[in-house]
Amino acid sequence: MLPVFNSCTNVSFLDQEPVSVVTPENYFTDESQLAAYAINYYSYSSNGVNYNFPQDPIQDDEITDNQASSYPKVTRFSDQYLTPQSGGDWDFNNIRVCNYFFQQVLPKWKASEISGDPDNIAHYIGEMYFLRAYAYFNCLKNLGDFPIVRDVLPDNMQTLTDASKREPRNEVARFILSDLDSAKLLLKQVSPDGAKNRISRPCAQLLSSRVALFEATWEKYFKGTAFVPNGPGWPGATKDYNANYQFPSGSIDGEISFFLNKAMEDSKAVADAFTLTQNTQMLQQDPNDPANPFYNMFADVDMSQYDEVLLWKQYNAGLGVANGFGVELSRGDVNITRSLVDCFLMTNGLPIYATDSGYHGDDSVPAVRQDRDNRLFLFLKQPGQKNILYFTGVTIASDVKPIEPAAAIITIPGIPRYSACGYQIRKGANFSDIAYQYNYNTSGLLVFRAAEAYLNYIEACYEKNGSLDANADKYWKAIRSRAGVDPDYQKTIAATDMSKETNDWGAYSAGQVVDPTLYNIRRERRCELMIEGLRDMDIRRWRSLDQMIATPYHVEGFKFWGPVIQYQYPSAYIVYDQGNANTVSSPGRSLYIRPYEILTSSIVYDGFKWKMAHYLSPIALQHFQITAGDGTDLSKSPIYQNPGWPVEANRPADY
Numbered sequence: 001m002l003p004v005f006n007s008c009t010n011v012s013f014l015d016q017e018p019v020s021v022v023t024p025e026n027y028f029t030d031e032s033q034l035a036a037y038a039i040n041y042y043s044y045s046s047n048g049v050n051y052n053f054p055q056d057p058i059q060d061d062e063i064t065d066n067q068a069s070s071y072p073k074v075t076r077f078s079d080q081y082l083t084p085q086s087g088g089d090w091d092f093n094n095i096r097v098c099n100y101f102f103q104q105v106l107p108k109w110k111a112s113e114i115s116g117d118p119d120n121i122a123h124y125i126g127e128m129y130f131l132r133a134y135a136y137f138n139c140l141k142n143l144g145d146f147p148i149v150r151d152v153l154p155d156n157m158q159t160l161t162d163a164s165k166r167e168p169r170n171e172v173a174r175f176i177l178s179d180l181d182s183a184k185l186l187l188k189q190v191s192p193d194g195a196k197n198r199i200s201r202p203c204a205q206l207l208s209s210r211v212a213l214f215e216a217t218w219e220k221y222f223k224g225t226a227f228v229p230n231g232p233g234w235p236g237a238t239k240d241y242n243a244n245y246q247f248p249s250g251s252i253d254g255e256i257s258f259f260l261n262k263a264m265e266d267s268k269a270v271a272d273a274f275t276l277t278q279n280t281q282m283l284q285q286d287p288n289d290p291a292n293p294f295y296n297m298f299a300d301v302d303m304s305q306y307d308e309v310l311l312w313k314q315y316n317a318g319l320g321v322a323n324g325f326g327v328e329l330s331r332g333d334v335n336i337t338r339s340l341v342d343c344f345l346m347t348n349g350l351p352i353y354a355t356d357s358g359y360h361g362d363d364s365v366p367a368v369r370q371d372r373d374n375r376l377f378l379f380l381k382q383p384g385q386k387n388i389l390y391f392t393g394v395t396i397a398s399d400v401k402p403i404e405p406a407a408a409i410i411t412i413p414g415i416p417r418y419s420a421c422g423y424q425i426r427k428g429a430n431f432s433d434i435a436y437q438y439n440y441n442t443s444g445l446l447v448f449r450a451a452e453a454y455l456n457y458i459e460a461c462y463e464k465n466g467s468l469d470a471n472a473d474k475y476w477k478a479i480r481s482r483a484g485v486d487p488d489y490q491k492t493i494a495a496t497d498m499s500k501e502t503n504d505w506g507a508y509s510a511g512q513v514v515d516p517t518l519y520n521i522r523r524e525r526r527c528e529l530m531i532e533g534l535r536d537m538d539i540r541r542w543r544s545l546d547q548m549i550a551t552p553y554h555v556e557g558f559k560f561w562g563p564v565i566q567y568q569y570p571s572a573y574i575v576y577d578q579g580n581a582n583t584v585s586s587p588g589r590s591l592y593i594r595p596y597e598i599l600t601s602s603i604v605y606d607g608f609k610w611k612m613a614h615y616l617s618p619i620a621l622q623h624f625q626i627t628a629g630d631g632t633d634l635s636k637s638p639i640y641q642n643p644g645w646p647v648e649a650n651r652p653a654d655y
Helices: 031-043 094-111 118-143 158-164 169-186 201-219 254-272 294-295 324-328 338-343 367-371 373-380 451-465 470-482 491-496 516-528 535-541 622-628
Strands: 309-313 443-449
Touching: 031 094, 031 118, 094 118, 118 169, 118 201, 169 201, 169 254, 201 254, 201 309, 201 443, 201 451, 201 535, 254 470, 338 367, 338 516, 373 516, 443 451, 443 516, 451 470, 451 516, 470 491, 470 516, 491 516, 516 535
Parallel strands: none
Antiparallel strands: 309 443
16 A cells, blocks of 8 residues: 655644754754654654654545545535635645754755765755655645745744745746755665665655656646636736746746656656566465465565565554554455446456456456456455464454455444445455554555556656657556556557546546546556555546536445345345435435435535535635734735635635
């Protein structure tokens, strides 16, 4: 599973103590102090700062067309998504701790006043450039235009207010890439710990390719709207400091080309340097069966042994550092949707609907898995499978299931509800009973892996050139071969009927269905990176949600109202068309379970709806009030609101 840094924390930089109150200014004189400061901001809270790196990736995509939760939440897909009064994504706290580091360290480094190994000193400085880049990337994804602050600012209201001026989003992206270029120069190819638990140069290259591809595709698909600089209605033009903005490359098309070139360059550097982990195509079901390295890569207690893994988090229960992912996977918290399951190809490379595909239907989970892409075969749980193969005698959590049961989507006395969609995932699940104790699991957590670089190159190449070069061809065939799918992707493209792919958000950009080649590139990415926390980012940068403005989207799971599933339950507990007494969604709505359309009180009972404004987060009213001087005439604030959002708390978007 691939975790990411969390978004900007909910604290205003205007209200924070100076970092120097916590970190003495005579610090940073030894290599070990640099190392300790950097690693502190990987994953641990300190002085209100938390990058959550790495963190649980499941939550990032929990409410997309990939995953569903048991109960609907206030999300971008409901009318309850409002401008907040305070907090929100507008925050500089993570950025400040990086800027403080540079303010203190860079002069000492240039003056040779830091003791220790020069290469290690440079490496830890490189880590901080990486961390600042990631903090800024989270703000770019959520807010777009954002202030670029390179220094620790003095406690002066005018200075702080001036620093709130938002730079155009492409300038923010260029700044992020500049930080990552610095990181690449300073970081070692292999991190000093030798175990891939610290950032290395390939991590910076991979992140650089991700950032560049994100910005390139955002600008391409939002071109001609208020969501890009100089687009019609761009709110940045309302402020004098951005009114006459000119793109560094001369045009938005030049910017798109710049970012695509950067994405190709950095992704190729990683893809050419790291091999994909072997997949035996077999799911181990006995301790004596050969292990499958590809399966184990996502759940091993030592991920350093896999060339494909660039960065991972190691746990140690003896030090009180453990996780609950095993229990989370076992108790039915992780559900994937019918849309994701249907996206996977057959092993012969054909979509499930194609003539002669050999698809066995979806009346049961075994039928769904048969002759499918090996990633679905491996990672979609099937009733009767063994979840635990190695027993050490520890006491596992009470709701852990050593043998996979039938998905209990209805609560029955003595049989607690187990699944929202009926499709349970096992990606990241270790086969040892140790993994199924609360807060004792020491399976690693995968942060960055080289396969993403393969996919980034393929997409950037096609977006830039409208065709695939020899490198893209090689990378795509390698990914498909590892997945046990016919590597001839042209065969898949020729058999793709886009009218039958519209349950996949990635089939759309700007409300229009994309061409079959681009769609299959996006399909590959979706299948390879499922449950790794990148889907929400992808569907927003592709502008893949416009079609839901007019037509609500209905999240579905397995076929409950087919010839098999509902007969697993006593009929007395199957209730529908009875308002909030319902236990399942109505067959009049769909043969497939609709987890958010069971109770009529659900905030998305009539489906997911969209507004253009929801592609970006709103900026909280508090930040306008603080920077407006007297706090009443908000037009005096240098901050401008994101498109479609009101400068008024607790209000929904206008469009």
